[in-house]
Amino acid sequence: MSAPLACALEALLGAGEPAPPPPLDAAAQQALLDRFHPDHRTDHKRPLRVGANAGLLVDGELADCLEGRPRLPDGFVPGRPEATCDVLVLGGGGAGVCAALAARDAGADTLLASKLRIGDSNTIMAEGGMQAAIGDGDDPGRHFADALAGGHFANDRPLLRALVEAAPATAQWLGELGVRWDRDAAGRPRLRRGAATSRPRLLACADYTGLEIMRVLAAELEAAAIPTLAYHPVVELLTDGEGRVTGAVLIDLHD
Numbered sequence: 512m513s514a515p516l517a518c519a520l521e522a523l524l525g526a527g528e529p530a531p532p533p534p535l536d537a538a539a540q541q542a543l544l545d546r547f548h549p550d551h552r553t554d555h556k557r558p559l560r561v562g563a564n565a566g567l568l569v570d571g572e573l574a575d576c577l578e579g580r581p582r583l584p585d586g587f588v589p590g591r592p593e594a595t596c597d598v599l600v601l602g603g604g605g606a607g608v609c610a611a612l613a614a615r616d617a618g619a620d621t622l623l624a625s626k627l628r629i630g631d632s633n634t635i636m637a638e639g640g641m642q643a644a645i646g647d648g649d650d651p652g653r654h655f656a657d658a659l660a661g662g663h664f665a666n667d668r669p670l671l672r673a674l675v676e677a678a679p680a681t682a683q684w685l686g687e688l689g690v691r692w693d694r695d696a697a698g699r700p701r702l703r704r705g706a707a708t709s710r711p712r713l714l715a716c717a718d719y720t721g722l723e724i725m726r727v728l729a730a731e732l733e734a735a736a737i738p739t740l741a742y743h744p745v746v747e748l749l750t751d752g753e754g755r756v757t758g759a760v761l762i763d764l765h766d
């Protein structure tokens with residue numbers, strides 16, 4: 512660098528590190544948060560008018576969404592559905608497709624509707640792997656304890672229990688359907704360590720685990736000939752007035 516340029520840069524940047532900002536006491540910190548932090552500013556908040564959280568001060572845009580008018584078309588008559596079924600599954604990710612397959616296996620007349628294409632989901636983005644306590648020295652109880660600690664003991668315990676107890680059979684089921692788990696030299700599913708796990712219990716398919724699971728589930732759904740409605744997001748749930756959901760209003764994104 513030429514000497515004049517170096518001098519000019521030094522003059523611009525100043526010599527050495529800038530002085531750190533002075534420490535703030537609690538009151539000054541609060542004032543700064545109140546002025547700039549979206550969770551603390553009150554100028555764009557308002558209380559919710561309806562629903563279980565009525566009165567809660569929330570972001571205005573969120574309140575507008577929650578209080579939005581239903582998108583039902585003129586002349587809509589909930590008593591005359593366009594389709595009926597025993598089980599309506601909403602969402603075409605891993606959970607929804609598994610639910611549809613289970614409902615079909617139980618003999619239910621099943622319909623699956625999803626916002627976009629079947630498989631457009633978070634499921635296809637999961638890379639790391641799926642945990643199942645199938646390794647030597649491992650069991651669902653240990654999986655439960657690890658996940659509970661990893662979840663800072665805030666987990667929904669019955670849900671967590673269902674998850675860890677079902678995981679080994681689910682992993683086996685997915686393998687039988689055709690999910691190509693990574694394998695060790697002996698041909699057994701290769702288990703890796705995941706965060707906060709005391710045993711290796713992460714089953715993976717290279718770095719596209721969810722995509723591979725969804726590939727197989729979507730093929731299974733198609734083979735089962737379960738009726739599907741792609742590009743049909745649900746916009747309203749219908750109830751029987753006593754809290755039981757009896758149907759849904761879907762929007763056809765094509766028209």
Ligand SMILES: Cc1cc2nc3c(=O)[nH]c(=O)nc-3n(C[C@H](O)[C@H](O)[C@H](O)COP(=O)(O)OP(=O)(O)OC[C@H]3O[C@@H](n4cnc5c(N)ncnc54)[C@H](O)[C@@H]3O)c2cc1C
Pocket residue numbers: 601602603604605606607624625626627629630631632633634635636637638639640641642721743744745746
């Ligand atoms: C980047 C990333 C990495 C991850 N990595 C891992 C991992 O390594 N291991 C792991 O265990 N988990 C991982 N997860 C979490 C895991 O992917 C999700 O917990 C799991 O896929 C959720 O499955 P799901 O079927 O419940 O939801 P989704 O897969 O999100 O499926 C929801 C479906 O519902 C549809 N839908 C949404 N709104 C509507 C509507 N109004 N009407 C109709 N349909 C609707 C969506 O289009 C979608 O098809 C990861 C998630 C992400 C995003």
